[in-house]
Amino acid sequence: MTVDVRVLDPADFDEWYTAVERVFGGVPEDPELESFWDTVIDRKRCLAAYEGARIVGTTQTFALSVEVPGGGFVPTGAISAVGVAATHRRRGILRSLMRAQLDAVREEGLPLAVLTASEPGIYGRFGFGLATQQLALEIDSSRVRVEVPEGGDEVTLRYVPVAEAASVCEEVYGRAAGTRAGRFLRAPGWERHPLLDPAGSRDGASPAQCVLASRGGEVVGYVRFHTKPVWDAAGPKGIVTLRDIGADDPAVYGALWRFLCGIDLTSTVKAGNRPVDDPLLHLVSDVRRCGARVRDGMYVRPVDVGAALASRTYSAPVDVVFEVSDAFCGWNAGRWRLSGDTKGAVCSRTTDAADVALSVRELGAAYLGGPSLGSLAAAGQVREVREGALREASVAFTTPVAPWLPHGF
Structure with missing residues (x-):
């Protein structure tokens, strides 16, 4: 049967919740925890993969604001409860869920998506970079x-x-x-x-x-x-x-x-x-x-590269053109000029020559000031095009203290 990913029918919430529990071990949630999640989960932000009337995949977002370098808070789609029934693996359902989820985050006008991963190897192919450690x-x-x-x-x-x-x-x-x-x-x-x-x-x-x-x-x-x-x-x-x-x-x-x-x-x-x-x-x-x-810890994905980079400040003056590749969210692909300092920043599309080339995954990893662009370049994941640009960008992105996610979601 065809699997259709769409917004959850509120009448199916109990089935959706049971599907989430099953994916994460099958043990019913403690009543105290269930009561909490029931309070903070917005049914309108839940997506389900339906095979006929059955739910075989789940995801949802919390509308939260994450602190970024400079002390501001950026509205964010905090993705959680991502899972596919064990009976329906390797059928592209996870990809369809992430496609629908990131499209929804973009339509909502949120510049960032974040998540924590039960298995760290899963989400890099969807553009999420490891931004915090614990x-x-x-x-x-x-x-x-x-x-x-x-x-x-x-x-x-x-x-x-x-x-x-x-x-x-x-x-x-x-x-x-x-x-x-x-x-x-x-x-x-x-x-x-x-x-x-x-x-x-x-x-x-x-x-x-x-x-x-x-x-x-x-x-x-x-x-x-x-x-x-x-x-x-x-x-x-x-x-x-x-x-x-x-x-x-x-x-x-x-x-x-x-x-x-x-x-x-x-x-x-x-x-x-x-x-x-x-x-x-x-x-x-x-x-x-x-x-x-x-x-x-937390994985970060810029959903709108320009808005995300303009939403934080930078530890040193920076004026760099990034050549960004984004295979999953093609609207981000291309060249972006970032100009900023400790007071603020602007980031917009440009036809100017690239200074640094990277994928959106590396941009997400460096976004909160944790992994430096220099260290990602040493791993072969970021490429310097203009001599000196990598050091300029790397110094500007880093922060005095390491980013940190104090609790899950």
């Missing part, structure tokens, strides 16, 4: 000390119930806007995301706990975490698992990490998603005992 840590807190910057001893800490502390934690999160590309502006409903705490996801650990950091009577940071009691013949070897942490300044950040690494009856602190340049790496006494491991 650092996982497993700290031997029995042997690692945290050196707290000056002022840390003036910070006071107190336990507060997670729900009670939610609003002040959101205030701390909001004050960090403009400091690191890759973060999302909280859309309505998403303030619930950091509070989700399904028991089945804890691996035997405690419900989420929250500690607030204060100075001069004002909340200046927070940390949310779990603790898991572990014992062996030698005594306690409990595990602390970080959920998220926010701090207004380095002293507060150091004080919160010192607290995590000093909780009684524990000897390990785990953190699954931190920026690759986390300041903690400079505060620990022995980085080798922190079990640092890097993996992929």
